[in-house]
Amino acid sequence: MPRFNTLKSEAAWRELITTDKDWKAADANMLRSLLVSMHLIRAFEEKVLELAGQGLVHGPAHSAIGQEGGAVGSALPMRASDQVNGSHRAHHQFLAKTLHYVSPEGLDLAAPVNEKTQWLLQKTLAEILGLDQGFCRGRGGSMHLRWAEAGVLGTNAIVGGGVPFAAGAAWAHRQAGTGDTTFTYFGDGAVNIGSVLETMNLAAAWKLPLCFFIENNRYAVSTVVDEATAEARLSARGQAFNIPSWKVDGMDPLAVYLATQEAMEVMRRGDGPTIIEVDVYRFYHQNGPMPGSAFGYRSKDEEKAWRERDPLDLVATKMIERKLIDKDDVQSLRHQAQQAMDKAAAELLDMSGKKPAIHDHLWPSRDFVDALVRGDLSEFDGAHYAEQEQFIGKFEERKFIDAVAGVMNRRMEQDERIVVMGEDVHRLKGGTNGATRGLSERFPDRCLGTPISENAFVGLGGGLAMDGRYRPVVEFMYPDFMWVAADQVFNQIAKARHMFGGDGSMPLVLRTKIAMGSGYGSQHLMDPAGIFSTSPGWRIVAPSTPYDYVGLMNAALLCEDPVLVIEHIDLYNVKGPVPTDDLDYLIPLGKAKVLREGNAVTVLSYLNMVHQSLEVAERLGVDAEVIDLRSLDRDGLDWETIGASIMKTNNVLIVEQGSVGTSYGTLLGDEVQRRFFDYLDQPVQRVHGGEASPSISKVLEHAACAGPEEIEDGLRRVLAGQGQPL
Template identity: 60%
Template structure:
C-alpha cells in the first residue's frame, strides 16, 4: 500500500491585514503623504476621462480610478534608485513613482503643490494626449509612460510584456552590488501569460530583487479571475517558483505599504524576488469613462460595494479619527488639487475651430511635428575615422588561419576583456566548452559572473537582456541557439526591444547584441533551420550584420557593439562555423557601418548576397561564365544598406540577381528587390531576379533538406536566364 506524505512549500505565502494599531502606529507624515498622492492620482485620472469623454484622447484611456491605493502604497517605500515598470493601466504607478522622485520628503495636506509636481501632472497629461511636451514627446500616449531618470522605466501595451524587462533591471542592480530593487506591475490577466511565469522562474533561480506586483482588479476586460484560472488567489503562484508572497487588500493603502516594506526588506537582504497580490477594483470599464455595468458584465451593486471601500475614504477616515486633519482640511485639499488639474487640462485645449460653443480641441501648437515620425528609431552611426581595411589590405603577418567559430569566441573574449560591462547569456553558454557549438569557449572560466547559462525560456532571457540594455549599466550579448526561436521570444524581441527607443521618445539607448545561430544543413529540420534575415529586416529598430568571413565577423561585430542599438548577428552553423580561413590577429579591427563589399568585379550582372551564399554566388559566376559582379551586403537592415555600392554596380550592369538560402515565405530578397526597383528602375534592363529556397521549411531527410535550400546550381540557372 502506497503512503501519502503532505509536502510543504519552501517559502511563505501570507495574507497581510492591517489593524487599528497599525493605523495608530503610522506617522502623521505618512498618512498625509498617502492622502495627497491618492487625491492627485484620482484627480489626474478624472481629467483624463474628462478629455476622453470629449474624444480628445486618441486611442484608449485606461484609468486607474479605484486602484490608487496599490500604486501609492507600493511606491512610497521606494527609493530613487529603485526602478518600476508596468502595464497599459499604469498612470497611477507612473505618477506615484515620479512624485517620490520630485518630492522625496512627501506631501502635507495643507501645502500648495510645488511647480515640480504640477509639471509632472502637465507632462503626464500631455503625453497621454500625444503631445510634444509629454515625457515621450507624444509617442507613448496613455500606455507608454517613461521617465528613466525618475526610475519609471516604461509602461507597456502588451499584457505581461514588461515583466521580463524588470528582471533585467534587477540583475543590473544585483550585479552592480547595490541593494536597489525592481518592481513590475501587471494585472490578473497577465498572471496567465507565459513570459510572466518564465520571469518568475528566472528571477527565483538567480535570486534577483524583483517585486512582481499583481494588481488583481478582478477582470481581464470582462473575463473574471475565476473564469480564467483554477486558483483565483494569484499570489499562490509564488510557492511553485520558490518566491515569497503576500496577499493584501489593495483598497487599504497602509496594508500595501507594509507588505511592500516587508518584500523590499526580503529583496534588499539578497533573498531573491517577491510577489504581492493586491485585490482591488477598477471603477470604470477597461478603457473610457463608463462603468463596467454599462457593458453588462458587472452589476451596479458589485461596483457600489467596492466604491464603499474607497482607498481615499479609508485613509481620510483615519486622518480624521486621529485628529491629524479635519474634514474641512481634506475637502480643501481635494478642491485645490481639482483646481490644479482643471488648470493643467486647460493648458492643452483651446476652442474648437468650428466655433461651436463649449466645443474644445487639442491646441494645434502642441502637436509634435510630422517630421518627427521616424526620428529616433535607432541611434547615430558610430564615427569611423580610419581607412577601410578590407581582406586584400592586410599584410601576411597580420592574419592567421583559424576556425570560424573560434574567431566568434575570441572576439567576444576581447570585448569582455576590454569592457567590464559586457555580459553573455543564453542556453548552455557557460558549459559544454562554449555552448552547443563552442562559440563561447573559455569565457565562463575567464569571466565568472558575466557568462550566464539561462533556463530554456527564450522570452524570459531575451527580455532580461532587454531590461539590462534599457537600464544602461551593462551590455548584454544574448545567444539564441537557433534562429527559429525568434518566434518563441517574438514579443520581447520585436514589440519590446526593437521598439523601445522609438516609442519612449527616441532618446535612450538600447545597446544589445543578439547572436543567432542559423541551423541550415544540420539535419535539424523544419523548426531549427530558418534564415531570419527577412523577418528581422521587416521589424523596426533592429540592425543586422551577416558576416561571411572570419575577417568580417571581427570587423562587423566590433562596429555593431558601438552602435548603442539592438543588433542581430547572423551566424551560419554548418556552412560557416566549421570552416577555416584567415582571421585578423587584431581583434579590435573594425569595418565601417553600412559598407558592403564587392567580392568580385564584373559588368554582366550584379549578384547580391550575404553569409555563406556569397561563396556560392562566386562559384556560380565562375561556373556560368557570366561576368558577374558579386556584392556581399554585410549589413542587412534598411538603415544600413549600402545603396552607393549597389547603385554604382547596377548602373554598370543593368541586371540584378538577389541570392539567399532560406525559404520563400520569409525571404529577405523580397523587400530588397522591391526597394531596388523603386530606386533604380530606370537603370534596369530586366526585372530583379531572385534565388531562394522553397516554400516549405527544410525537412530532416537529407535529400529533402538539400532540395529545400537554394544551391549553386540554382544561382547558375538564374544567371543564364537573362
C-alpha cells in the same frame, strides 16, 4: 498500499491585514504623503476621463480610479534609484513613483501642489494627449509612459510584455550590489501569460531583487478572474517558484505599504524576488468614462460595495480619527488637486471655440514620425575601421568559429559592461558550437546559462540594455526560436527606442546561427533575415568571413541600437585570415563589399551563399560582379555600392538559401526595382529555396534549400534574358 508524505513549499505565503494598532503607529508624514498622492492621482484620472469623453484623448484611456492605494502604498517605501515598470493601466503607478521622486521629503497636505508637481501633472497629461511636451514626445500616449530619471523604465501595452524587461533592470541592481530593487506591475489578466511565469522562474533561479506586483482587480476586460484560473489567489504562483508572497487588501493603502516594506527587506538583503498581490477594484470599465455595469458584466450593487471601500476615504477617516486632519482639510486637498488638473488642461487646450481643442502648436511635428527608429550612429565617431585589404599587421589562418569566440573574449576583457546569456552558453566548451569558448571560465558572473525560456531571457536582455549599465549579448541557439519570443523581439526590443520618444537606447546584440544542411528540420533551420528586416528598429549584420565577423561584431557591440548578428553553420569550420594582434578594428555598419568585379550581372548575397556564388561564377566563367551585402537592415543597405554596380551591369540576381515565404530577397528586390528601374534591362531575378521549410530527410532538405545548382540556373536565366545564353 503506498505510503504518502505531505509535501510543503519552501516559500512563505502570507496574508497581511492591518489593525487599529498599525494605523495608530503609522508615521504621520507618511500618511499625509499617502493621502495627497492618491488625491492628485484621482484628480488626474478624472481629468483624463473628462477629456476622453470630449473626444480629446486619441486612443484608450485606461483609468485606475479605485486602484490608487496599491500604487501609492508600494511607491512610498521606494528609493529614487528603485525602478518600476507597468502595463497598459499605469497612470497611477507612473504618478505614484514620480510624485515621490519630485518630492522626496514628502507631500504637503496644506500645499499639495508646488511648481514641481504641477509640471509633472501637466507633462504627464500632455503625453496622454499625444503632445510634443510629453515624456515620450507624444509617441507613448496613455499606455507607454517612461521617465528614466525618476526610475520609470516604461509602461507597456502588451499584457505581461514588460515583465521580462523589469528582470533586466533587477539583474543590473543585483550585479551593482546597491540593494536597489525593481517593481513590475501587472494585473490578473497577465498572471497566466507565459512571459510572466518564465520571468518568475528566472528571477527566482538568479535571485533577482524583483517584485512581481499583482493588481488583482478581478476583471480582464470583462472576464472574471475565477473564469481564467482554478487558483484565483494569484499570489499562490509564488509557491511554484519558491518566491515569498504577500496577499493584501489593496483598498487598504497601509496594508500595501507594510507588505512592501517587508518585501523590500527580502530583496535588499539579496534573497531574491517577491510577489505582492493586492485586491483592488477599478471603478470604471476597462477603457473610458463608463462603469462596467453599463456593459452588463458586473452589477451596480457590486460596484457600489467596492466604492464604499474607497482607499481615499479610508486613509482620510483614519487620519481624522488620529486628529491629524479634519474634514475641511480633505475638502481643501480635493479642491486643490482638481484646480491643479484644471490648470494643466488649460495650458494644453484652446477654449476659444465652441468646443475645447488642443492647441495646434503643441502637436509633434510630422517630421518627427520616423525619427529615432534607430540612432544616428554618432557613437561611431572616431572609430577604428579597417577592411582586410587595408589592414596593416600580421594575419593567421583561423576557423570562423574561433574568430567568434576570440572577439567575444577580447570584448569582454576590455568592456565590463558586456554580458553574454543564452541556453548552454556556459557549458559544453563554449555552447553547442564553441562560440562562447572560454567565457564562463574567465567571466563567470557575465556568462549566464539560462533556462529554456526565450521570452524571459531575451526580454531580460532588453531590460538590461534599456537600463543603460550593461550591453547584453543574447544567443538564440536557432533562429526559429525568435517566434517563441516574438513579443520581446519585435514588440519590445525593436520598438522601445522609437516608442518612448528616443529616451534612451537599446544596445543589445542578438546572435543566432542558420543551420540549413544540419538535418534539424522545419523548426530549427530558417533564415531570419527576411523577418527581422521588416521590423523597424533592428540592425542586421551577416558576416561571411572570419575577418569580417570580428569587425562587424565589434561594430555591433559599439552600436546603441539592437543588432542581429547572423552566423551560418556552414562557415564555422571555414578558415580565413584573422589578425594575430588586433581584434579591436571595426567594419562599418551599412557598408557592402565587392568581392568580384564584373560587367554582365550584379549578384547580391550574404553569408555562405556569397562563397557559393563566387564558385559558380568562376566555374561558369560568367562576367558577374558579386557583392557581399554584410548589412541587411533597411537603413544599412549600401545603396552607393549596390547602385554603382547596377548602373554598370544593368542586371541583378539576388541569391539566398532559405524559403521564399520568409525571404529577405522580397524586400531587397522591391527596393532595387524602385530605386534603379531605369537602369535595369530586365526584372530583378532571384535565387531562393522552396516554399516549404527544410525537412529532416537529407534529400528533401537539399531540395528545399538553394545551392550551387539554383545559383547556376539563376545566372543562366539572367544571361538568357540578355540574349547571352551559356
